[in-house]
Structures are given as structure tokens and as C-alpha cells.
Amino acid sequence: xxxxxxxxxxxxxxxxxxxxxxxxxxxxxxxxxxxxxxxxxxxxxxxxxxxxxxxxxxxxxxxxxxxxxxxxxxxxxxxxxxxxxxxxxxxxxxxxxxxxxxxxxxxxxxx
Numbered sequence: 001x002x003x004x005x006x007x008x009x010x011x012x013x014x015x016x017x018x019x020x021x022x023x024x025x026x027x028x029x030x031x032x033x034x035x036x037x038x039x040x041x042x043x044x045x046x047x048x049x050x051x052x053x054x055x056x057x058x059x060x061x062x063x064x065x066x067x068x069x070x071x072x073x074x075x076x077x078x079x080x081x082x083x084x085x086x087x088x089x090x091x092x093x094x095x096x097x098x099x100x101x102x103x104x105x106x107x108x109x110x111x
Contacts, residue, residue, distance in 0.1 A: 009085040012093040033108030041104040
């Protein structure tokens with residue numbers, strides 16, 4: 001799916017350390033590996049949990065590759081949030097050497 005230039009975006013390396021990072025992947029993807037400071041709200045639960053997302057700061061939205069997060073970014077911006085898609089998602093996050101953690105004793109990875 002192509003979103004064109006209508007989706008504000010940022011590369012993984014440019015997400016501020018103290019930025020609000022919203023991970024919209026499914027639970028198994030999150031469990032495999034995620035950014036330590038990320039907030040996990042699966043895309044399918046956003047309607048129920050939108051009140052948890054701050055409106056007073058920029059929201060950086062991430063998924064595995066950037067497609068789901070682009071859709072969420074568009075929806076959030078249309079609803080009044082200021083959001084940016086993390087281009088390339090967790091794949092780009094990992095490739096940029098950004099910190100990751102997972103559950104259990106295995107090394108975190110992008111599922």
C-alpha cells in the first residue's frame with residue numbers, strides 16, 4: 001500500500017530517545033523484540049485505547065515494516081494528534097542499532 005507524501009515520517013535513527021514511541025504490532029511481534037521505551041497498543045485495539053495516547057506531544061508510530069504504522073499515523077493525524085511514521089519500522093530500527101529488548105532469554109529480533 002502506498003501512502004505517498006501525505007504521511008509525515010522520520011527515520012529510526014532520528015526518533016528522540018525521550019519521544020513517545022507507539023508500537024502497533026501484534027503481541028507475538030512485540031514479545032520477540034521491541035524498543036525498551038515503546039508503548040504497545042496493537043493496531044486492532046487503538047479505538048479502545050486511544051485515550052492512552054498523549055495529545056500534548058508528538059507520537060512516533062512503529063510496526064514491523066512501516067505499512068501498518070503509516071495507516072495509524074494518518075488516522076491519528078486526522079483525529080487531532082501530531083504523529084509521524086517511523087520509516088522502515090522495527091526492521092529499520094534494528095538495522096540502525098537502536099536498543100531492543102524481548103521477552104525471555106533469547107536475543108530480541110524483529111518478527
